[in-house]
Amino acid sequence: MKFGGDMEEQSTDLKPIFDGIFGKQKNIVYERPKFAERKISDMLNGLSKISLLDWERYAFSRDPLVGRISPYKRKEYMQKSWECGIEWADRLKSEYGNLSAEDLAKKLGMEIEYPILPENTDRVLFAEFREPNNIKIYMDAVNKANKYLFDEDIKGIFCDANIVDILLLHELFHSIEEKYKKEIYTRVEKIELWSIGFFHYKSNIIALSEIAAMGFAYKYSEITFSPYILDVLLVYGYSQNEASGLYEEIMELVDNNERKHDEC
Template identity: 40%
Template sequence: MQLSAIDFAYYQISLDPIRGKIPKDEEEEIIKGSINCGIAEADKLKEKYGDLTVAEIAKELGIEIEYHKEQSALDFVYFGLFESPNKIFIYDNNIEKAVLLLKELRIKNFNVEFKDIVLAHELFHFIDEHDSSLYTNTRTINLWSLGKFYTHKSKLICTGEIAAMSFAKRLLNLDFDPNILDYIFLAAFDLEKAAQLYQRIMNCKHIMKGDFNHE
């Protein structure tokens, strides 16, 4: 599956509620800014907390972590969820199904607990919630205007999702792109939908422009 973080980032942009308002010539900057935001926040925690685990860091930040067997809503399966102001839910059974799938396929390339990646992803959403100065909160898109008098702007959803995965990769020192978990988790429940996800991501890939140097 030859997909990069940039491919997944373009896919996240395609999912944004206001994707139709995002100028094409701003997409690269949005992706790069979001990825760098995640890296910067991870580096801050690594410098402050050293070798603490992601769960220990969350505890230091006053986050309550609740582990539940599983949770789903309509057509969406949850693996982790941040609830403001300081609670993160981790759904063990849902994650374990993905782990079992990899065992069945004899794939042993992942030397990290998937629940730690999920926790790190949600940890970024906690940080994002409590720091209005982050790029993910300050990057806006113009929706409409009243001449020179007023311009209505909106934040993006995709910036936080892109940054959260970049954050998880940096914080956990992963040697693979954690975005692949979106595909693995979905495949554990529905192979057909996972194939559809892969195709949607590939369909977004053709709009890539150049390379990023963000590490």
């Protein structure tokens, strides 16, 4: 699973940039709307004020089943998935002590690699987990984002947060889900797509896995903001315009009245 919910859609948008970088020039009928240019520190500041469970609509916006889930059910899923991630972070800390993200991943049998870019694809990827035990963190995106962390305003939001750790923990959660798929909430909870007689066709809900992975990364790394913020920061490294568009989309999806700020 990829970090940041379903990035497929965004990476399609970002594709022309990569085609340009790699010199694969072709006639692309592509015109992305131009968004108001925003400073990354202003965007991160705005995003950091969104309280953890208020990312709900954004979290579900990338899920293909979103149209089948009522707002009431969505809220319940958000809360339960987030709690699932938190519980697993607590459980692993009490079991193994306060290991670093990398040591924890190794302890759980993961093989971790830090390639610069994904191979054989021009998709923008930040990190991914591949069964049974491989996690890749793509350093091109991380290195680009890390440059912004020197900004004083951004330091105030990120404190000591480490992007690699957050990505790694997110992917590690997907490996935990795989291992405990028969019992873990994000896999056991399903939505019925259709039924005929006694036959019921049920499906997992991707957003639940993503939310729980974010909750897990948040709790384990002890950061004070939602890891969903990284979607904007990591995209910003590739396109300020795309990041601004994403920021606007998120802000529209969040209820302005429900924002609050966690201090670090």
